[in-house]
Amino acid sequence: MEKILVCIKRVIDYNVKIRVKPDESGVVTEGVKMSINPFDEIALEEALRIKENGDAVEVVIVSIGPDDSQQQLRTGLAMGADRAILIKHDGEIxxxxxxxxxxxxxxxxxxGLIMMGKQAIDDDSSQTGQILAQLCDIPQATFASKVSIQEEKATVVREIDQGLETLEIDLPAIITTDLRLNEPRYVKLPDIMKAKKKVLDVIESGELKTDFSSSIEVINVTPPPPRESGVMVNDVEELVVALKEKGLLS
Amino acid sequence: MTKILVIAEHFDGEILSATSKTVNCASQISESIDILVLGDDSAVASQATTIDAVSNVLSISNEAFGYPVSSIMAPVVAEISSEYDYILLPSSTFGKDLAPRISAILDVNQVTDIMSVEEPRIFKRPIYAGNAIQTIKIAEGKKVLGTVRTASFKELGNSNSANLIETEMPSVNIPSHTRFIKIESEKTERPDLQVASIVISGGRGVGSAENFELLYQLADKLGASVGASRAAVDAGFVPNDMQVGQTGKIIAPDLYFAIGISGAIQHIAGIKDAGTIVAVNKDADAPIFEIADIGIVADLFEFIPQLTSKLD
Structure with missing residues (x-):
């Protein structure tokens, strides 16, 4: 195929412990490390491998978000993407x-192929790939843990609740990626220098036909209710007594 | 009255409990609940008629539904749903794969992972792997499309006899671009992770695939299911469909044993709704103890045989 499009999202780094804002309007992002959504990074890695295997000519990455998303796109370019597009938009979408x-x-x-993570680790929606597939009227293979490309089709192993499912889909298609698909490469310093010269086009969201309004209103964001503090027991005997008291063992 | 359509999840000829849990969520919104069952015969649909709180079970039998493929099901659901105000699916890999395609066809925003119904149009849902809870409101007059976090809702009773309505396949285009090849499932005698009232999970501390045998023996004494942390799966001790956590299965058993599991955020996200969490770890500083209801600092290779023999 000629081209793979990989969609990436700028999110709070997965190692950061989330803090909810005191006014409950969201989570604290100021001064917090941001990264490419790890599932999207896996999608990009897979796209690069498909290209390196000779099954694609170009890997283009696209993101939607604030101007700072350029940082994540530059990281993607340093990983090996050829070109980047940012749809600049502030606020929740x-x-x-x-x-x-x-x-x-x-x-x-x-x-010829569109790839992205199975979900973003911030809103955990797990929707964008499937919606895009329907809008483009093309097949989807979500939660992919193995992808192989043959000419005009792809065979994808999916991690579903019942086990490992294999689907065959015609291209163009959308594949969303799960954790076990691959381990993304580390970016080396010379690649970061090279990435600075690659093309990164910025489009203002207002230039698109898409209406950015939503019928979902976020009322608040709160920390999860804490679990009541537990007790420590010394041995199996005490554990069995404690479980019997709770009626969990007969 | 507000009309709700629940899309049934079934596998291997069985209606899954996720369907009943989704109906439970629906029952907190309205009394008018129908289930849509897409299958290759109506036998599976008749099982759904026993689920409490359901008025009608709509059954569409078509060979196209021999195996669930979202791009085939979505246009059918969209067509049938025109009569309904709400469409709810379980937030399983089945529902997560299918619901967004319905969102695209109907042009309505979808709510993922409904964990509670605050008001008919106000829901709570977890974000950041359950480390924050979002309360959202769907604008009046809009159709509501959501997936239901099944760990947050109990299964309903089975004493109903809802109407079974054989429904004609709507005339929609059935795409041929997606072909099911095969599914590989780990067959086990033990109860399903998402259904079991007791779950015993092992982590990296278990050390090997062979050592998981200890957990299986304990599980069989308790009638429990066996799960694992991502670390144990990544180490190759057990297959991925045993993984409990944000990137695996989210479960809510009455009793959960975390054995040799340190308690990574991603694992805890999968067990937050468990009734009682028992943590067994030889490291007294393991984070799992912070969320455990009962903790015991012990070597699991001594602990498990001791507990197993106590249950004789």
């Missing part, structure tokens, strides 16, 4: 809107 905006990019770029 629902997956349906994201997918509509991405569908405009798909129309322009006409990729």
């Amino acid at each position: 629902e997956p349906l809107t994201v997918a509509k905006a991405l569908s405009e990019i798909v129309e322009d770029e006409n990729p």
Whole structure:
């Protein structure tokens, strides 16, 4: 195929412990380390491997978000993507809107394969890939743990609740990636220097046809209710007594 | 009255408990609940008629539904749902794969992982792997499309006899671009992780695939299911479908044993709703003790045989 489009999202780094803002309007992002959504990083790694294997010519990455998302796109370019597109938009965006905006990019770029993470680790929605697949009227293979490309089709192993499912899908298609698919490469310093020279186009969200309004209103964001503090027991005897008291053992 | 359509999840000829749990969530919104069952015969649909709180079970039998493929099911669900105000699916890999395609066809925003119904249009859902809870409101007049976090809702009773309505396949285009090849499942005699009232999970501390045998023996004494942390799966001790956690299965058993599991955030996200959490770890500083209801600092290779023999 000619081109793979990989969608990446800027999120709070997965190692950061989340803090909810005192006014309950969201979580604290100021001064917090941001990264590429780890599932998207796996998607990009897979796309690069497909290209290195000779099954694709170009890997283009796209993101929607604030201007700072350029940092994550530069990281993606340093990993080996050829070109990047940022749809610049401030504020929260629902997956349906994201997918509509991405569908405009798909129309322009006409990729043979679209890849992204199975979900973003911030809103955990797990929707964008599937919505985009339906909007483009193409097949999807979500939660992929193995991908192989053959000419006009792909065979994908999916991690579903019942086990490992294998689907065959015609290209173009959307594949969303799960953790076990691969281990993304580390970026080396010379690659970061090279990435600075690569093309990164910025489009203002207002330039697209997509309407960025949403019918979902976030009322508040709160910390999860804490579990009541537990007790320590000294041996199996005491444990069995404690479980019997709770009626959990007969 | 507000009309709700629940999309049934079934596998291997059985309606899964996720369907009943989704109906439970629906029952907190309205009394008018129908289930849609897409299958290749109506036998599985008749099982759904016993689920309490359900008015009608709509059954569409078509060979296209021999195996669930979202791109085939989504246009059918979208067509049938025109009569309904709400469409709810379980937030399993089945529901997560299918619901967004319905969102695209109907042009309605989807709510993922409903964990509670505050008001008919106000829901709570976990974000950041359950480290924060978002309360959201769906605008009036809009169709509500959501997936239900099944760990947050109990299974309903089975004493109903809802109407079974054989429904005609709507005339929609059935795409041929997606072909099911095979599924590989680990067959086990033990109860399913998401259904079991007792779950025993092992972590990296278990040390090897062979050592998991200790957990299986204890599980069989208790009628429990066996799970694992991501570390144990990544180490190759057990297959991935045993993984409990944000990136595996999210479960809510009455009793949960975390054995040799340190308690990474991603694992805890999968067990937050468990009734009682028992942590067994030889490291007294392991973070799992912070969320455990009962903790015991012990070597699991001594602890498990002792507990197993106590249960004789």
